Amino acid sequence: MMPQMPPSSYNHSSPQDMWYVLIGIPGLEDFHTWISIPICSMYVLAVVGNVFLIFVIVTERSLHEPMYIFLSMLASADVLLSTATAPKMLAIFWSQSMDISFACCVSQMFFIHFIFVAESAILLAMAFDRYVAICHPLRYTTILTSSVIGKIGIAAMVRSFIICLPFTFLVHRLRYCGRNIIPHSYCEHMGIARLACDNIRVNIIYGLTVALLSTGLDIVFIIMSYTMILCTVFQIPSWAARFKALNTCASHICVILMFYAPAFFSFFAHRFGGETIPHHVHILVANLYVVVPPMLNPIIYGVKTKQIQDRVFLLYSRITTCC
Secondary structure (H helix, E strand, O other), X not given: OOXXXXXXXXXXXXXXXXXXXXXXXXXXXXXXXXXXXXXXXXXXHHHHHHHHHXXXXXXXXXXXXXXXXXXXXXXXXXXXXXXXXXXXXXXXXXXXXOEEEHHHHHHHHHHHHHHHHHHHHHHHHHHHHHHHHHHOHHHHHHHOOHHHHHHHXXXXXXXXXXXHHHHHHHXXXXXXXXXXXXXXXXXXXXXXXXXXXXXXXXXXXXXXXXXXXXXXXXHHHHHHHHHXXXXXXXXXXXXXXXXXXXXXXXXXXXXXXXXHHHHHHXXXXXXXXXXXXXXXXXXXXXXXXXXXXXXXHHHHHHHHOHHHHHHHHHHHHHXXXXX
């Protein structure tokens, strides 16, 4: 482990020369090995489950529909998010590999925020897909064409890049004076900014602005989509048709809740939690957030989607027949 350098050793540090120490979960260091077991298991399941889900969607022609294309985008984002964080997290828990360079830390920070904002946009696209499918079913194929889906995917990536790129400049502009202990298992924007000697008000304001105007607006539009969906569904005279329409949205609503609830808990706890929320609780939730939703998403969609179930059973029967 790289020791913390006292501020008296020098006035300011060049960011390129900085090395940080990620200490994992503060206060639970003695339990790191035990905590790593479920996190490693969930990470493996997340990668395997989402890669398999992508494989099923790509190889099954009946799943080449907008809903499942967006689902494959979500699965790809889940794999990237968990892979950007879990390996380093497990290295800290298993081998005390806590040191990380400034460049690597900023890169990890950028990819975490980039993937999060992109995934939020994908969830909004999936909500729009359900809105069109239920409220305008006759226009579904003409509205959500392959070209439109591709443009939505590109727009999500471009928007995320434009929003998250300033984070790298905001941490590079700060002056650092020797503090290098990050009480976390991975690097994120405010964790790095709080180690600086400068005023970080700009960082705080920009972080809040991004949360409110990107993911916050996504949530508003998702709520609007489902409000219109519910209004349309309850105008359907048949209860069976109502149930079928609602059932197609159930899995997406579960995924939305799993994605946003712990993310915003972590976000606001980091900025406003103070002494109210124990720090180890905040960090533990942040660690679970990057592996639990990616692990559960394939399970939720697998249970709720008959086409995916049929494809899985078909593949299983072929494997058992060959063996």
